[in-house]
Amino acid sequence: MTRAVIGYGPVxxxxxxxxxxxxxxxxxxxxxxxxxxASGCSANGKELDAYFDLTRLGAVVTKSVMLAPRxxxxxxxxxxxxxxxxxxxxLQGPGIESFVENDLPWLRERGVRAVVxxxxxxxxEYGKLAQVLRYCEEVVAIEVNISCPNVADRGxxxxxxxxxxxxxxxxxxxxxxxxxPVIAKLSPDVTDIVTIAxxxxxxxxxxxxxxxxxLGMVIDTETLRPALAGITGGLxxxxxxxxxxRCVWQVHSAMPEVPIVGIGGIGTGVDALQFVLxxxxxxxxxxxxxxxxxAPLRVQTELARALAERGFKRFTDAIGYAHRPHxxxxxxxxxxxxxxxxxxxxxxxxxLPFESGAAG
Amino acid sequence: xxVQVRGEVLSVRRAGQYFVLTLTAPGIPELARPGHFVGxxxxxxxxxxxxxxxxxxxxxxDRGPYGGTLDIAFAVSGKGTAWMAGLDRHDSVDIVxxxxxxxALPREPVACVLVAGGYGSAPMFxxxxxxxxxxxxxxxxxxxxxxxxxxxxxxxxxxxxxxxVTTEDGSLGEKGRVTDVLPExxxxxxxxxxxxxxxxxxxxxxxxxxxxxxxxSQCAVEEAMACGIGVCMTCVLPVIGDDGITRMLRSxxxxxxxxxxxxxxxxxxxxxxxxxxxxxAPASGR
Numbered sequence: 001m002t003r004a005v006i007g008y009g010p011v012x013x014x015x016x017x018x019x020x021x022x023x024x025x026x027x028x029x030x031x032x033x034x035x036x037x038a039s040g041c042s043a044n045g046k047e048l049d050a051y052f053d054l055t056r057l058g059a060v061v062t063k064s065v066m067l068a069p070r071x072x073x074x075x076x077x078x079x080x081x082x083x084x085x086x087x088x089x090x091l092q093g094p095g096i097e098s099f100v101e102n103d104l105p106w107l108r109e110r111g112v113r114a115v116v117x118x119x120x121x122x123x124x125e126y127g128k129l130a131q132v133l134r135y136c137e138e139v140v141a142i143e144v145n146i147s148c149p150n151v152a153d154r155g156x157x158x159x160x161x162x163x164x165x166x167x168x169x170x171x172x173x174x175x176x177x178x179x180x181p182v183i184a185k186l187s188p189d190v191t192d193i194v195t196i197a198x199x200x201x202x203x204x205x206x207x208x209x210x211x212x213x214x215l216g217m218v219i220d221t222e223t224l225r226p227a228l229a230g231i232t233g234g235l236x237x238x239x240x241x242x243x244x245x246r247c248v249w250q251v252h253s254a255m256p257e258v259p260i261v262g263i264g265g266i267g268t269g270v271d272a273l274q275f276v277l278x279x280x281x282x283x284x285x286x287x288x289x290x291x292x293x294x295a296p297l298r299v300q301t302e303l304a305r306a307l308a309e310r311g312f313k314r315f316t317d318a319i320g321y322a323h324r325p326h327x328x329x330x331x332x333x334x335x336x337x338x339x340x341x342x343x344x345x346x347x348x349x350x351x352l353p354f355e356s357g358a359a360g
Numbered sequence: 361x362x363v364q365v366r367g368e369v370l371s372v373r374r375a376g377q378y379f380v381l382t383l384t385a386p387g388i389p390e391l392a393r394p395g396h397f398v399g400x401x402x403x404x405x406x407x408x409x410x411x412x413x414x415x416x417x418x419x420x421x422d423r424g425p426y427g428g429t430l431d432i433a434f435a436v437s438g439k440g441t442a443w444m445a446g447l448d449r450h451d452s453v454d455i456v457x458x459x460x461x462x463x464a465l466p467r468e469p470v471a472c473v474l475v476a477g478g479y480g481s482a483p484m485f486x487x488x489x490x491x492x493x494x495x496x497x498x499x500x501x502x503x504x505x506x507x508x509x510x511x512x513x514x515x516x517x518x519x520x521x522x523x524x525v526t527t528e529d530g531s532l533g534e535k536g537r538v539t540d541v542l543p544e545x546x547x548x549x550x551x552x553x554x555x556x557x558x559x560x561x562x563x564x565x566x567x568x569x570x571x572x573x574x575x576x577s578q579c580a581v582e583e584a585m586a587c588g589i590g591v592c593m594t595c596v597l598p599v600i601g602d603d604g605i606t607r608m609l610r611s612x613x614x615x616x617x618x619x620x621x622x623x624x625x626x627x628x629x630x631x632x633x634x635x636x637x638x639x640x641a642p643a644s645g646r
Contacts, residue, residue, distance in 0.1 A: 069637035
């Protein structure tokens with residue numbers, strides 16, 4: 001795959017403004033943009049086709065697919081919560097055979113880069129899924145969902161146990177050719193996410209997707225019962241963004257060389273920028289796609305603009321930028337951008353020399 | 361194909377217990393067919409309400425001083441709809457539509473009865489128009505718990521060959537439910553198609569009566585939706601396919617209009633054991 005450059009000029013930027021190189025890397029995979037859809041929030045792509053050009057995104061992450069068809073849970077499956085929602089879908093899906101036969105070809109014909117998310121009930125099932133997918137050329141990466149909270153055994157997902165998580169990831173890694181990145185999607189519902197992250201990286205994960213939903217619950221005060229048929233559900237949306245940014249920060253601090261895909265309530269470009277500054281090499285737009293079907297592409301455009309406004313010329317220069325030491329000089333390009341900003345000097349907090357929105 | 365557009369509020373007015381919102385929605389009125397719905401984002405910029413609200417399209421005008429406009433009817437049932445009721449003229453609203461699968465129309469000029477509970481009647485007037493254009497006889501049955509929860513009585517009276525109203529407290533029309541009067545109407549008029557929209561329990565009973573009478577039924581369901589566009593999988597219900605297999609179908613993409621004889625009404629809210637992909641033992645597997 002060649003390195004592509006996405007200018008933001010045609011989408012709202014004035015002529016003559018700098019063009020941002022938005023390409024990024026996940027292991028050996030180069031993506032023309034760091035913005036992806038999030039698994040379970042974009043089905044298998046087709047439904048979003050009416051709203052924007054999916055090929056302009058870094059990739060579409062398909063809904064976690066299992067070996068067998070799966071009905072999912074009973075309804076009600078969702079409840080709106082402050083700045084978020086709870087869901088308890090239970091991985092409804094067609095099974096890997098139908099997915100490969102009916103869903104992947106559509107993505108291929110459209111030229112959409114597909115990251116396929118897989119979920120299994122056992123280590124062996126993950127291995128079998130990987131075996132099927134290793135022959136699918138259109139798959140640019142595998143995301144291993146070891147953290148779906150909507151399981152019978154409440155909260156006891158693979159991602160809560162370092163050894164089990166490593167077993168799953170190691171098995172997938174063995175069944176997939178080495179140039180395909182294997183991204184492990186982790187749960188925030190653990191005592192120390194760095195321990196789990198380190199275990200799956202040792203087992204062969206190329207990168208980490210942080211975070212899946214966090215387990216939550218709503219009681220309906222009219223029926224006086226749990227609002228969801230599944231009782232508990234996964235909390236997502238802007239409500240969990242600070243938790244997600246914290247997870248990205250902690251893992252990037254411990255393992256700065258490991259690519260991280262940041263996920264958690266991203267609805268704008270500056271939301272995405274927080275994750276990047278915390279150490280994410282890519283981001284996914286999930287729940288906010290329900291609010292705005294064109295959110296993934298809009299976030300991409302806004303992120304490019306936000307980077308340009310802060311003096312960045314390459315997306316990758318911003319990865320982990322918030323980790324720089326307190327006494328470190330600013331990168332030259334950022335210093336230039338700050339110097340050009342007429343408000344520098346007036347601002348009481350030197351960390352906020354930009355237009356509002358930087359605070360997200 | 362649905363579109364996502366900025367609409368401008370032209371008016372919000374009361375209609376009994378309900379509100380009717382009229383807004384411009386460039387491109388949507390022209391595409392809308394009876395039974396289609398729209399998704400509206402609520403709360404304005406930076407709103408903490410992340411889910412769109414879905415409403416069936418009540419009326420459209422595809423031209424006029426404002427270009428195409430559409431009407432939706434809604435009840436204030438929470439913060440999102442309360443925000444909508446407080447919209448002012450010229451306010452801007454993000455709309456996605458037309459969404460879903462509309463009512464199927466008969467090829468022949470047959471007798472049709474349109475049955476609605478509460479503001480479930482909202483999409484029925486566009487439908488009545490189109491049925492009458494095809495030469496179909498249209499009769500209305502509107503029901504609600506009380507008179508002020510009926511919607512569109514005058515429109516129905518104007519458009520229908522006959523209108524029958526039922527209220528559970530007898531405050532208007534016949535005391536009782538729509539299903540108390542429907543069998544007699546179907547028999548008397550030799551009804552071929554029953555169109556229904558309203559609460560799940562009403563749809564279940566209407567579909568059952570239609571099937572017993574030998575009529576087709578087209579039922580528009582109201583399921584809780586997070587996205588309305590087919591990506592979230594929250595609005596599912598068990599529906600029997602052409603192959604006889606039950607699947608959990610999305611009401612936003614495969615519905616909201618379903619054949620009444622295909623929905624497993626008694627099992628709505630559950631996953632029947634013989635559903636495609638159902639757990640082998642309850643609550644097993646992940």
